[in-house]
Amino acid sequence: MSLFTIDYSGLDTLPEDSGPLRTAARSLKTVGDGFDTEVTTAGTRWGRVQNHYEGPGAETLAAALKPAVTDAGQLADNLTTLKAAAIALADEVDDLNQRRKTFTGTTQPNAESAFKRNHPAQAAPGYDVQHTVAENNLQDEFDVIAGDWAQAQQTFNTAVEGIARISTNTGAHFDYGTNSTRIGEAARLYRLATAGNATPDDVEAYYAHLAKLNEDEIAAFGAIHPEARVTPPPLPTEPAVGNGFPSGNHGAAWWDGLSPAQQAALGLALPALVGNTNGVPYTDRSAANVRTLKLVLDDPAYTAEQRKAFDSIADALAEGDTSADPGRRYLTHLIPDDPASGRALASVSIGNLDTADDVTVSVSGMGSGTHNMDGEVDNAQGVYNGLTGDRAVVTWLGYDSPDKPGWYGLESGTTSTEVLRNDHANTGGMQLAHFLDGFHETRDHHGDVPTTNVIAHSYGTTTAAAGLTQTEHAVDRYVMYGSAGIDPKVADHASDFNVKRNDEGRPQVYATMAYDDPWAALGQIASERLSPTAEEFGAYTFSSDGEGNVPGKVGNVHDQATSPEDDDWGYLEERGQSYNSITRILDGKAESIDYIDESRYDRDPKDHLELLHTATQTDEWIAALQDHVAEGVRVTGEWLGDRKDDLVDGAEATGEWLGDRKDDLVDGAEATGDWVEDRGEDAAEGISDAWGWAKDKVT
Amino acid sequence: MSDGDAGLTPYAGGMSRAIRTAAVLLLGAAALTGCIAPGTTGPETTTETGAEMSENPTIEELRADAKRVLGALHEIVPGATEKEEFFARIDALAPASCGSSGTLRLAPALEGGGIEDPEAFILEAERILAELGIPSTPEDRNGVLDEDAYVGAGLPDGRMVAIQAGPERTMVQYETVCSNDESLRDALDQARDAALETGDDAPQSAPKPSRWGIHS
Structure with missing residues (x-):
């Protein structure tokens, strides 16, 4: 049995034998050349028709096959290119197989032998730490090989895509029955809309042009520009201006202006666009996003981390009682490859955002991400179950959360200190604001804005705080738990948030922090951010430590949920005082809770x-x-x-x-x-x- | 934002915070070593409580366990779905994730109408849970707030019951033990295939691609 557990999955798709690939490449070239010869011969023979016909249009008739001959020649050229790419890939396959063999046959056994020599006693102090370090180093070495395999596939895919589309140097081999000028214009506008310096005007021009295309043209555009299928225009880093992109008003007006056939064609051909456009009904967005997910799920062009995220998102859509309605799960946004962070961003809603009367958006903190979407949605399911009425709970993982820092235990595998900075929160806050305002406007378009709450954990409170100072529309309640602190440049009082006030005239902002949650305290102190459970912040502070009148177990960790077998209790675990308090607040029973002036952490520091x-x-x-x-x-x-x-x-x-x-x-x-x-x-x-x-x- | 002194972090701490700073500095150093990293993985064993289960139970075993527990609690949930119908839903339930362990479990919920006497409800629920071998402990801090009853109970193997009951609704949540038996992953994969089929939902007016491209 191996001493180190190495994840070999990065090479799962690597063929053991490159022979079939080489054979296919050669036969492809042969077939292409044969096709070219046949068509050229046919063209030559057809040209002889001039000898037998001298009537009107004789020259045109004789030249009828010339485009086909040209096209066949280009096809043969492109197949030559494809063959070269396939042979290069085959060479890479051989090389990678050799490296895999060396790794499993030599590198890993040698590393294990060396480790055993240097660390003979498993019970010795520090053994586990050294084992983890050595194992991680070995995994890194293997991941380099896996990364090269992913790169080789991407190189090949790029070559394939290059011959599949219309471009300045490659002709089309297929008659799409469409006006290629209009499709070409769509491609040009798409490039502008997705460029790093794109403005909302650029994006709006792209949307406007798509509305002019018929369903065939939309389908053709998606077919020959695959990147447009799965990559939507990025969100701006500034609030939406008026009814411009990415406001829900802009998207709703655009969507309503399309014919049903155009809507259907866009959902099929450009699912990432439909799935991420504020203003489009969320049920349509979800169907489109699931389609995008299917397109990217097993695509080797994406990184292993992104594909892990896709896998977790797919699981999240399926786990639990997902067939139930209400309670069905929707993929309410999906960006497979966020241009800024390289991460997959997404949100999953339990319950229908188009119809729910009460909607809660959950923002997770450091170390969270779509790589654990199913776990995050599992937490959201607990919240959903604790609420009543026609409701929805959204797990919003729409920002690049900071990595867990090194001091969060060695298992985090990083020495990152990102969590102490505010840049992730500021960028993510703007993205959250787009989501919240987009949701409000989407529902307002149909005249039924629901009660909207935001709950946030850890660094998610820092992010949501930034978002709730930039929204156009107020949310009803904001609940923070285990806060990593609020940037004083963003807000130093609950009244700074765009949150509605209650009958007492106070903003409906709530916060809790467990006395035995050291990481929230550490995050606040080391970053010089503010504690929202401090009396001066002005939030309604409720206890997770057993004080007050809400029943439930005392919280004792920073996490939202912990391992089922341990005796730790996270903020969102059913049976906990924190969970019971949060669900009461979200369910409109906030006034029944006995609040405290500030958390025990704020008033009674530990020795x-x-x-x-x-x-x-x-x-x-x-x-x-x-x-x-x-x-x-x-x-x-x-x-x-x-x-x-x-x-x-x-x-x-x-x-x-x-x-x-x-x-x-x-x-x-x-x-x-x-x-x-x-x-x-x-x-x-x-x-x-x-x-x-x-x-x-x-x- | 309030008009706090520029350049200073308002009420970010006091003398007490200085102590905390020192404390967390030390605690941070301790955590750096990994010795107090949160989260542990317990042994995959079950207690002798209730239905017989293997150490790494199959989905059928977990379904049987869920039916045993929720079937017993069903009697105190007014207006709940008929038991047989509810059991059928358990049979159709896809597994859910078990934290970050990579294992799976079942997490069914039983919903019903409101109750009238929360104190009496708690006593009755605690009696049934004790009979099931999942007794509440003082740490669960069961109790009543306004007209709502809160009852919780759990076992070291990870099984957990959480009940909220009020004048309008009763909700019982149950979580089984975690398992990495392949039957759970198979069930989840089937549910996943079905969920991904929703991506095929599109009006039939959409054009279909032909072999040579898109033709109307």
Whole structure:
């Protein structure tokens, strides 16, 4: 049995034998040449008709087959190109097979032997960590081979696409029965609409031109420009202006102006366009997006990460009681390859967005993404089940969320510090605002805007906060849990959000944070973002710690949901106090909850020495600390360096940093500075003591 | 935005936050080592409670377990779908994901009408759950808020029952144990094929491509 578990799936589609590919390539060329010869011969013989007919149009008649001869020649040329591409692919297949053989036969066994030599005792401190590192390194090595296979396929596909379409250097081999000038114009406008510097005017021109095409032309355009089928024009980074793209009003007017035949043709030929156009009914969008999903699901031109996302999205559409109506699942948007991030972005709705009376949009946080769409939708299903009436819950994974940082445990596999920045939130917030406004306008087009809520977790609260300051239309409620903090440049009070107010005149903004959720606290502190559960923020703060009147288990982790077998309790797990509170709020029973001034985290910070004591109880921690302290200092220093400096060195600066916070905590800058300096020294000593103690234990 | 002092982060902390900073710094270092990373994978075993199940149960075993539990609770859910019809829905239910473990489970929900006496409902629900071998514990913090009853119970193997019952509706959610038996993946694949067929939905007026291109 192998010591390391390597995911070989990246080469699942690699043929073991390139022979059939070479044979096919050669026969293709032979057939093409034969076809060219036959047509040319036919043309020559047909030309002899001049010898037998001298009536009107004799020359035209004799030349009738000349276009066919030209076309046949071009076909033969292109098949020559195709043969060369196929042979190149076959060469790559042979090379990759050799590399796979070397990897499985030599590289991996050697790595395993070396590891066993260097780490003979599995029970030794740090064994698991070293094993994970070595395994990851080996996987990276294999992934390079898999990546080359994906690249080889993409190169081949590009060659194939090049001969399948009309272009300046390749003639069409098929009569599409269409006006190629109009199709060519559509292609030109598509290129403009998808260019990096595209303006809303460019995109609107593309939409307007498509409305002029008949269904045959639409079908032909999609057939010869496959990229237009699966890649819609990107959303702008600014709010929609008036009724322009990408507003729901623009899309609804455009869609309503099409004939049923045009709508049907667009859904088939350009599904990504239909599926991502605000204003188009969501049931039509879903059918189109599922069609796009089918087109990309097994397409090797996409990266392994993107295909993993497609797989998870497909699972998400199928899991659970999806046949039930209400409760059916819809793919409400799908961008297979986001040009900005390279990720697949999508949203899945449980319940019909065209008809639901109450709609909740869920925004997930760091480390989330369509690679785990089924897991995210599973969380949303719990929320859906906890609500009543004709409702829908949308899992919106429409932004490039930051990776989990290295300090979120080694399993995150990254030392990213993205979560401490706000750029992902700002970009994602704009995309969320487009989605929310688009939804409002789509429903408003039919005169029945539903109750609309936003719930957000972790960094999703940072993102949704950015979005809810840029929307045109107010949502009814905004609920935050386990917040990674709100950027003070975006909002420093609940009233900054475009959220409706209740009868008390307060914005319907709610927040909770479990006392035993250290990662939200860490995210807030290290990024200098605000805690929305602090009293000053002005949100309705509800407890996840067992306080107040809502029954349910006490939350004790940062996650939305945890492994079923453990005793941890995430914010969205059924039976939890957080879950019960959130579903009550969304169900219109917010007034029945006993709110607290602020979370226990905000008012009752933990004793760091107690934490240190707890954390240092395990030998694993000691061993791993020794192994990783250098890396830890480097990574930690990047994101906490400033804070550490503030604490240890900058009494005056720290005093200023703290000075304008809570008046009741700050009585005097001098006293505070001294106090903070002392605490900083305590912290530094604590680290030093722990490290010394750890070294003693290990040695 | 309020008119807070420029350049400062309003109420981002105080002295208490300094302590927390030190604490999370240390905690962050600990987490960097992976020793307190959240999420564990428990053994794929079931308790002796209830129906016999293998360690890695098939979808049929999970369906039987779901019917046993929800069938027992069915009697306290007023106006619920007839039991046989509900069981048929369980048979048609596709598996759902089990966190990030890659395994699958069943997660059926039983919905019914409202209840009148939430306190009595809780007692009755707790009695049935205890008989099923899935007793509530004090940590579940069952209780009543306004006219709504909340009841929860679970087992270390991952099985879980969550009940919300109020004047208008009763909702029972159940989650079975997780399993990686291939019968679950097969069932999900079938459901997935059916779900993807919705992408073929399009009015018949759409043109069909011919061998040589698109012709009207």
